[in-house]
Amino acid sequence: MRARPSSDASLRFRRITRNDSMKRTVCLLTILSSLLHNAFGAQPPADATGAWPHSIPCRIQDSSNPDLFVMTLGDVETPIADGVFNPVKDEVTLKGGSVKSNYYRDVLGVKQYQPLDKSRFPLPPSGWCTWYYYYNRINEIEVKRNAQWIAENLKDYGAQYVQIDDGWQGSGGRNGGRDWTTGNPQRFPDGMTDLAAHIKSLGLTPGLWLAPHGQSNPNVVSNSPNIFLLKPDGTTASDTWEGRFLVDPTTPESLAYMKDLFTKLAGWGYEYFKIDGQPIVVDEYRAKKQFMKNPSDDAVGLYRKTLESIRSAIGPDRYLLGCWGTPLEGAGIMNGSRTGGDIVLGWGGFQVALRPTMQYYYLHNIAWYSDPDVMLVRSPLSLDQARVWATLQGLTGQALMSSDRLMDLSEERVELMRRVYPATDIRPLDLFPSERDKRIWDLKVNHLGRHYDVVGVFNFGTEKTEHTRLNWKELGLPTDKPVHVFDFWNKEYLGAWSEGMIVDVAPTSCRVLTLLPGTDQIQLISTSRHITQGWVDLTALGQNETGDTFRGTSKVIKNDPYELRFAFPRGTNYIVKQATAHTASGDLPVKTFNHQGWAVVQISSPTTTEAKWEVQFEPADLYHFPPSEPANLSVERVGLDGVNLIWREQYYLNVGYQAYLDGNLLGYTPTARFPIRGLNPNSNYTAQVKTVWEDGRESPRSAEAKFTLASMIPAQMSLTQIEPLRSTGRWRGFEADEMLSGTQLMLGEKHYERGLNSFAGSEIEFELHGLYDNFSALAGLDASSSTNATTEFLVIGDGQELWRSGTLKQSDEPKSVTVKIAGVNKLILRTTGAGGRRNRAQADWAEPKVSKENQ
Structure with a gap:
């Protein structure tokens, strides 16, 4: 541990304390109100104050990415908000100024709604x-x-x-x-x-x-x-x-x-x-x-x-x-x-x-x-x-x-x-229910002048690794600058990348990534105490004007090494020149760990207390390895509107790859795979992949592949192979090729390998892009349903009813359905009824297929 430096009057710090932050809450909310009004004409309620209940930004429906689940900590501003919710008036003011009155009482059905009284219990237990x-x-x-x-x-x-x-x-x-x-x-x-x-x-x-x-x-x-x-x-x-x-x-x-x-x-x-x-x-x-x-x-x-x-x-x-x-x-x-x-x-x-x-x-x-x-x-x-x-x-x-x-x-x-x-x-932020098990959870944090996102990426499946794309624009992050990425659970910095990145997640696991838009100065990206990475522990933070020195105050726990993680501007490198920490009782031991692109300062305390710390940086050399282009790029179709770009892993040193579509950067991936979704099946595309180094420099040449999805789509396809646009109903809404409980589908005494299962009273919607002419399936109540269960099956195409089964009981034979769907874009499979503990109605669409004529 180095000796604590004497006070230097020449260092002018931008310093924010938690008390300062609380005092500025009213001002921040006023700014938020003004920004929202200027952005889309929504006038937030005049009675917004710093103490709860106060007006908050909100979404009232899913965006283009139905996998996104958003929450906030602190006074957050975000462009992905649909408007502002006033909890006292129970009122949402949307873009353009339209108002939804009695939002919780009438729209969400909370008839006894009133805002939570936080005066005695400011936090959950x-x-x-x-x-x-x-x-x-x-x-x-x-x-x-x-x-x-x-x-x-x-x-x-x-x-x-x-x-x-x-x-x-x-x-x-x-x-x-x-x-x-x-x-x-x-x-x-x-x-x-x-x-x-x-x-x-x-x-x-x-x-x-x-x-x-x-x-x-x-x-x-x-x-x-x-x-x-x-x-x-x-x-x-x-x-x-x-x-x-x-x-x-x-x-x-x-x-x-x-x-x-x-x-x-x-x-x-x-x-x-x-x-x-x-x-x-x-x-x-x-x-x-x-x-x-x-x-x-x-x-x-x-x-x-x-x-x-x-x-x-x-x-x-x-x-x-x-x-x-x-x-x-x-x-x-x-x-x-x-x-x-x-x-x-x-x-x-x-x-x-x-x-x-x-x-x-x-x-x-x-x-x-x-x-x-x-x-x-x-x-x-x-x-x-x-x-x-x-x-x-x-x-x-x-x-x-x-x-x-x-x-x-x-x-x-x-x-x-x-x-x-x-x-x-x-x-x-999301003031609406979801029947979908969303995989991207975005916690937006505003604390002591730090604006960052803590994003959980989940794989709830039990069989295969998922490759999930984080799109900075969908998260409301800037697209004109690199975004620093820190892996909280694995305690490592993953670089700074533009537009987005691919996150690989093993079965029944998750990743937690801190996303911090980059600047031209060193930034504190993470702390180790809590998953919120600063909110619980950091009580004051300052940085001098040149950006090479930080001072702060943190709550530390006895015998629990406390880490401050710093990220450097992309293309630069620094090392810790000096780091100190002390309490009222004296100096604390400090360790430093210097890495290319980032550094860690670790403070240890024998007691639970508040520690003041200072960290100074100095420039260091940056190692660069020239990346060479990838090879053997291929395109693998996924569903009706997606592809996976796959290529041979690079032999020479690199930190990953960047993918482009028609010349536009999509983002970064650490592995030789990049999923792309939401494509037009009838459009022609050119995909490119370049190898990249930590400083953002790419290989001079790229691997390239041209493709049209429509030419890759089979003449017949099971709906279990297509990701639905949405699903409603109890539990997870639906399950493909098995029951919601994980067992095999069974109609009468026959098991089915392919099928969609849901509780009665659900909808499953698919985007078919008008590519198929026929839909066929076998519809009935699963053998696991209660003997008194009933439901009705319907097929809806672009809002028009195409087929109805009539009421079916658990004892009825399943009904065969064959329906013309030529030109249909959105296909909905609907079942009626609600069921319950005494009337367990599980509806099966066995062997649900779409096909083209004469194929």
Whole structure:
């Protein structure tokens, strides 16, 4: 470590602190409002302020790339926004000035919408839940062991809550433990009050799960007149998962019972309450009106009165989390809510968390804090799969609760947790649901004068590597300058490239890339503390006018080496001349790592504290290897509008290749493959590929290939080989060549290798470009459907109905369909009906083919 330099008055720094940033929020929002108005005439609301709720940029539909999923952190401006959302007025102002009023209430269907109150809970909760390791076999000793581990290993990273799930109460047994008035003395012998106090003594916050509207103890019911829904003979009128008895919401005694219950639990010391089974309660209130003391048709209003009783007991400073599906009826009273089903251990469990993130993320940090269920990182998840799960949490900022036995995790899996705790103040740019599992997640960050994107590129498939193109223009990044790229999980700089790049992603894995538009000066591109790369840790940042010296302040964690990663202007090179760091207690050890094009400064601290640091650079030589042209370029057709450019890997040294189409640069790829999509099948194209070096210099000559897609398209093609334009419906919308559950399609007693499967009530849309004359398939309900399931199949061509099956039952023979589709551009396969837990209707289009006449 070098000695700390003395103050140099000749160095004038552009320095921004987090407090400065907060003070300038109003100014930044005013600038954003002006820019949006100047750009497309949208006048943002006049009441935009720096404190939430304030107006935010938004998208209300997909762009030309349906795989793009966008969120923001800080006061972000982006050209890909459709307009501005005012959360107070519930109003979207679009390009051109048109207004969508009551956007959440009417367009998105959140009838009880009101903007989230962030005054007591400015961030979503981060912590640990007992359920997905211990289920209802949890005990006092295991809670204390995990809490101790959190206090020693994860508290400094932002983990705060220890939530005890099912098993603490009454008898504690499954289906029998619905008595919330007492704890289980066998599993919690010291009592729930003592346990809460112990958790608090560790600097953590205790929480409890319960299904409070239900009750299973008949003694409690008999001693509580006018509180539960009963038949005239005194037996229960509602026996559900929620409990053998259900609270009658129409009596003062019932509301007092709810208030007294939570007053008691809060008195035990608990400050976080997860209330389960909420949609069951609303459904029962709709169905059991005749058993209410004061019958009412307003089931939602009655339900909300019970929530208000809970809130009156726990007050505004305790966290209330709804659970079971997506209980929108609790919006405005709940601080947060689960938005999907229960996860399971394994890759399928991750997909359970992915689905509500796609469908309901528009609610997060606007109406409430969304909770897609817990994050798991333990085996049998591979390390790559665990990293995907951690990335989902880190890039969305949703409630972050782990549920492994923390003491058993390996160091590499704990490391994943460190990089995503705590949940941060991220919210969606995309204020609309998606039925598509999107693969490009773009977190746009504005922090301390740094404007950068943290982009997750995902491969949710299990079989093959995907080659995904990131297009800078689609992401709203500048196309007139190179963009620096840093790989967060792999801790390496990937260069600075124009227009875009190809990202190779192995099955069930992801890449997280930081994208920073380049300038003519050295730039801080990444920090190691958190996946947001600066938001959590960096509190001040300055750079002198010549650009060769940085000063900053960072929050560092004890015994966790903290890295500052710097990128140099393309075509230049520097080394760290001097780097120092210190705290109020003295100097800290610093290491430097110099690489061509970038450098790393690593700071270590024996305590969790705030450190001031300074880094000075000096010029260094730049090595250049002259690239030679690639060879053997070929064109491989993909679907109806895409190709893959493939060539022989270069023998001589290079850092990759740049691809061109008709003379226009498309972007960079590190490997000998470049996918191109969205082509006109009838156009003639010329593709070129050049080898490139780190400084952007290319090979003098290129490999070249000419092609026309129409000449490469086969006379007959399965629709399972064509990527749909869109799909709607439950889960992922549809699955090709297998069931949504992963099993083989089956109509009657026959299995089919090719086919499209979806739940009833879905659409799958294809762009055919008028290339085919006929469509054929076998349509029917899969053998796995419920015996009472029904649906109807329709074929739509360019908006016109071409064929309708009539209503089909699960027991009916599948119907053969052959339809003329000459000249059709957009083909839609539609099924009707909704299905549900008691009516599982899975619709199959077996052997769906398009073909040309006389072929």
